[in-house]
Each structure stands twice: as C-alpha cells, then as structure tokens.
Amino acid sequence: MYCPQCRAEYREGFSECSDCHVPLLSGAPPPDPFDPNMELVIVLETNDQVQLAMVKGLLEDAGIPFYLLGRITTLIQDVDPMLHKWIQVQVPRDREAEARELIESLTAAEPSPEVDES
C-alpha cells in the first residue's frame, strides 16, 4: 500500500495516508521519474515568461523530464519595483542534447532585435 500523493509506503490494513488523508493504492509505489541522484544540467535561464512557457511546452511534447528552479534577482530592486524572477530550466544530463536542440530551434526562430532596417 502506498500514498499516491507523498509516496509513503504503508503496511496492509491501512486505507488512508496519515499525512495527506487520501486513499492508499495497493502495491508498491511506481518509480519516481525524478531520481534525486540524477545529474541535472541547466539548459536555459530566462526571465521571459513567454519563452519559458514555450520551452516547457517543447520539453513536455518531447517527453523530457525537467525541473524549474526560480530565483528572484533583487539587484535591480531600487530601479524597478517589480522583482525580476529568473527561472532555470534543468534537465537530466542524458537528455541535455535533445533539450538544447529544442531550445535552439525555438530561439533561432525568434526575429533578431538587431535587424538592419535600412
């Protein structure tokens, strides 16, 4: 028996997780797709929510597991009352090449801001 929410294992006879108060499922918990010992690499760091959403979509479509780590930059706080939140996208090392290719295809499609209009 195990809790589908926190993945704690229970002996037979229990029917509800004492922490999450959800019904337990029978059997052993499925393997966690996110192995805490898995080596992760940062493939993108952005504060562009639109870009982030597109990258997430691409990774999801490709079936690449990823972590998002956010950190708030406060350096510009005096100038801008809005905190800029930078998000780091991390993927397992063995999917790095795949993820980078997807991200590159995305960023390459963006119009260059330095287009010569003459």
Ligand SMILES: [Zn+2]
């Ligand atoms: Zn639980």
